[in-house]
Amino acid sequence: MQVAVVGAGQTAFGTSPRSLKGMFAEAARAALASVDKGMPAGRVQEAWIGSVSFGGAQLGNLAGLMCEHAGMAGIPAQRVENACASGGYAFRDAVLAVRSGQVDIALAAGVERMNDWSPERQRYWLGVSGDTEWERLAGLTFSGVYGLMAARHMKDFGTTKEHLAHVAVKNHANGSRNPKAQFRKAFTLEDCARSPAIADPLRLLDCCSTTDGAAAALVVRGDLAKEFTDTPVWVKGMGAANDLLAIHDRPSLTELRATQAAAAQAFAQAGLTAADVDLAEVHDCFTIAELLAVEDLGFCDKGQGGPFTASGATQREGRVPVNLSGGLKAKGHPLGATGVGQVCELFDQLRGATGPRQRADAEVALAHNVGGSGASCTVHILGV
Amino acid sequence: MQVAVVGAGQTAFGTSPRSLKGMFAEAARAALASVDKGMPAGRVQEAWIGSVSFGGAQLGNLAGLMCEHAGMAGIPAQRVENACASGGYAFRDAVLAVRSGQVDIALAAGVERMNDWSPERQRYWLGVSGDTEWERLAGLTFSGVYGLMAARHMKDFGTTKEHLAHVAVKNHANGSRNPKAQFRKAFTLEDCARSPAIADPLRLLDCCSTTDGAAAALVVRGDLAKEFTDTPVWVKGMGAANDLLAIHDRPSLTELRATQAAAAQAFAQAGLTAADVDLAEVHDCFTIAELLAVEDLGFCDKGQGGPFTASGATQREGRVPVNLSGGLKAKGHPLGATGVGQVCELFDQLRGATGPRQRADAEVALAHNVGGSGASCTVHILGV
Numbered sequence: 001m002q003v004a005v006v007g008a009g010q011t012a013f014g015t016s017p018r019s020l021k022g023m024f025a026e027a028a029r030a031a032l033a034s035v036d037k038g039m040p041a042g043r044v045q046e047a048w049i050g051s052v053s054f055g056g057a058q059l060g061n062l063a064g065l066m067c068e069h070a071g072m073a074g075i076p077a078q079r080v081e082n083a084c085a086s087g088g089y090a091f092r093d094a095v096l097a098v099r100s101g102q103v104d105i106a107l108a109a110g111v112e113r114m115n116d117w118s119p120e121r122q123r124y125w126l127g128v129s130g131d132t133e134w135e136r137l138a139g140l141t142f143s144g145v146y147g148l149m150a151a152r153h154m155k156d157f158g159t160t161k162e163h164l165a166h167v168a169v170k171n172h173a174n175g176s177r178n179p180k181a182q183f184r185k186a187f188t189l190e191d192c193a194r195s196p197a198i199a200d201p202l203r204l205l206d207c208c209s210t211t212d213g214a215a216a217a218l219v220v221r222g223d224l225a226k227e228f229t230d231t232p233v234w235v236k237g238m239g240a241a242n243d244l245l246a247i248h249d250r251p252s253l254t255e256l257r258a259t260q261a262a263a264a265q266a267f268a269q270a271g272l273t274a275a276d277v278d279l280a281e282v283h284d285c286f287t288i289a290e291l292l293a294v295e296d297l298g299f300c301d302k303g304q305g306g307p308f309t310a311s312g313a314t315q316r317e318g319r320v321p322v323n324l325s326g327g328l329k330a331k332g333h334p335l336g337a338t339g340v341g342q343v344c345e346l347f348d349q350l351r352g353a354t355g356p357r358q359r360a361d362a363e364v365a366l367a368h369n370v371g372g373s374g375a376s377c378t379v380h381i382l383g384v
Numbered sequence: 385m386q387v388a389v390v391g392a393g394q395t396a397f398g399t400s401p402r403s404l405k406g407m408f409a410e411a412a413r414a415a416l417a418s419v420d421k422g423m424p425a426g427r428v429q430e431a432w433i434g435s436v437s438f439g440g441a442q443l444g445n446l447a448g449l450m451c452e453h454a455g456m457a458g459i460p461a462q463r464v465e466n467a468c469a470s471g472g473y474a475f476r477d478a479v480l481a482v483r484s485g486q487v488d489i490a491l492a493a494g495v496e497r498m499n500d501w502s503p504e505r506q507r508y509w510l511g512v513s514g515d516t517e518w519e520r521l522a523g524l525t526f527s528g529v530y531g532l533m534a535a536r537h538m539k540d541f542g543t544t545k546e547h548l549a550h551v552a553v554k555n556h557a558n559g560s561r562n563p564k565a566q567f568r569k570a571f572t573l574e575d576c577a578r579s580p581a582i583a584d585p586l587r588l589l590d591c592c593s594t595t596d597g598a599a600a601a602l603v604v605r606g607d608l609a610k611e612f613t614d615t616p617v618w619v620k621g622m623g624a625a626n627d628l629l630a631i632h633d634r635p636s637l638t639e640l641r642a643t644q645a646a647a648a649q650a651f652a653q654a655g656l657t658a659a660d661v662d663l664a665e666v667h668d669c670f671t672i673a674e675l676l677a678v679e680d681l682g683f684c685d686k687g688q689g690g691p692f693t694a695s696g697a698t699q700r701e702g703r704v705p706v707n708l709s710g711g712l713k714a715k716g717h718p719l720g721a722t723g724v725g726q727v728c729e730l731f732d733q734l735r736g737a738t739g740p741r742q743r744a745d746a747e748v749a750l751a752h753n754v755g756g757s758g759a760s761c762t763v764h765i766l767g768v
Contacts, residue, residue, distance in 0.1 A: 064629055082448075082463060097480045097484070131449075242460060257458070
């Protein structure tokens with residue numbers, strides 16, 4: 001069965017004055033309001049909500065509570081938690097449910113508040129998304145893990161710090177054109193080189209931030225799509241995979257096998273290849289992560305992510321624009337909301353609604369969401 | 385598409401010497417070993433794992449890690465968290481995924497370790513499954529919430545403490561016949577009356593315990609079932625619903641609307657009624673919860689759960705045996721594993737494999753899993 005996205009909306013990403021519930025409700029309302037021919041909240045039949053979860057103290061059983069505050073009280077709803085890939089997996093579940101025939105209209109959403117916890121508590125909650133036994137308890141943070149990946153990429157492929165900085169400069173430039181982005185300030189390569197060291201070779205501007213935000217997408221049976229819009233966005237293909245949690249167990253530090261496997265499944269289901277993708281939102285929690293992503297998704301050869309990015313190929317007018325929203329780097333990374341936020345950006349891009357950051361004539365778009373240091377991944381291919 | 389359960393297995397419930405990973409692997413192996421014609425771990429294509437989650441410090445991103453230790457590394461896997469209904473929702477997701485055609489063979493599982501945390505930490509982690517703003521932070525525990533429900537049920541319907549005790553006596557008697565049960569000791573009505581008060585009118589023997597345990601079920605396309613067994617168990621119908629999280633927001637303290645809604649959906653999908661159910665596993669986190677369940681599922685009229693239970697109707701040879709496994713009360717309640725553990729019991733009952741606690745000639749069975757104080761619920765109807 002064909003499945004369509006007919007609405008998508010999100011909060012501004014950043015530091016929100018709203019509660020977890022308030023942010024969720026805002027995103028759900030925005031998604032409903034984006035449906036061209038209208039959709040009342042009462043039409044939504046089931047919800048999957050990605051959350052890791054920060055924000056307030058309601059860490060459990062929050063799915064129903066979120067729906068309650070979005071005018072959807074009583075529908076089955078569940079929390080999906082796969083670290084930073086929670087949103088991507090929530091979207092996957094919603095598509096599966098519609099394809100199964102169980103529901104006609106599903107909500108895929110994500111929500112996170114990260115800025116009202118202490119740095120120690122944030123470190124704990126981020127840490128438990130990576131390996132605890134071998135990494136977190138030994139003091140290895142996510143910056144440290146991705147720093148190791150970057151160092152190895154440099155050693156094996158000649159990648160430079162400037163290559164990494166090109167990701168940051170591009171994504172912050174994109175973010176400066178996105179009113180929903182957490183950071184809307186452009187940076188130069190020099191700014192990146194001067195930013196403080198975090199986990200060598202990564203500097204401050206190589207890292208994404210902590211973010212409050214929520215995002216929601218409305219997924220419907222394809223044969224019902226025209227009731228809601230004349231310009232639906234179709235789910236052409238999807239893939240998902242996991243990998244060994246602790247990085248020392250993996251054969252390579254310079255590839256994410258979960259990305260490769262998820263992409264292969266998604267392209268096969270869509271009957272497309274990487275060459276067909278007009279634009280992508282990829283999981284750039286660190287600049288090195290975007291280089292790994294463009295390689296593992298097949299946009300360039302393994303090891304060539306740095307030169308590929310420096311060439312401008314992933315800029316707005318390049319061969320395959322990456323992270324026109326600003327990405328996790330500049331738009332922000334509210335963990336469980338990130339994967340659904342990517343769908344929101346692509347929904348708007350494919351419908352030509354993103355104004356100054358619009359990629360012209362995009363027909364095929366790819367969303368790539370990663371959890372932990374590559375232990376879980378979803379890839380969705382959307383098209384018009 | 386028809387969907388079948390072809391294997392199901394679980395750890396013993398209780399206090400486990402094993403880690404979260406070890407328990408999960410044991411349950412997954414038991415499920416695979418239960419497949420009559422064999423199933424290697426490599427056949428499983430995707431997994432949904434309910435966990436709340438206690439146990440070790442790997443609170444996030446654990447789905448892939450669990451699969452890694454069960455010989456299923458790399459497959460897409462995700463954690464489902466809906467408080468104590470996490471397992472039921474994980475089973476629902478697995479069925480939806482198979483019905484969608486995306487996967488042929490899915491694993492629905494749940495795992496929890498609760499006994500290696502301090503009582504304070506357990507109270508916190510249980511508390512965040514209920515309402516935090518209005519209940520937990522005001523000091524209302526789950527025992528307190530269900531105590532209020534019991535008090536109101538007594539006032540409105542004349543239910544007595546002895547009615548409640550009949551649930552405990554029955555379920556502990558059942559548990560005494562289940563080698564996997566946490567508590568295998570029978571109790572008398574007098575034992576119940578003498579047990580210490582916890583939250584009036586609930587006494588110690590009205591409450592379930594904290595439990596370590598894991599459970600797993602293998603869900604396959606109906607047309608593939610005969611490859612694995614000549615006696616599959618069919619998913620005849622399923623329903624799920626949520627309710628307002630804080631009990632003061634609900635119109636009644638003596639009914640769980642989520643149970644009523646989920647049951648109505650499941651019966652409609654199965655084309656059956658409550659009168660067709662030969663046995664049920666229901667969510668008896670407290671004795672009052674079983675009385676609410678037998679009423680809300682339609683086994684007896686609202687308010688009659690006490691006399692219905694005291695009459696013996698829910699005993700093994702009664703009209704509709706309830707919790708032949710011992711239920712949460714005696715078998716134990718490892719939060720995220722509980723809903724899948726119910727499926728394991730029903731799988732064995734419907735295949736005549738439960739020995740001294742077997743209900744003869746059962747053809748239709750119902751699993752009822754509740755999260756929080758009724759804020760989330762799943763109902764599954766299984767049959768042969």
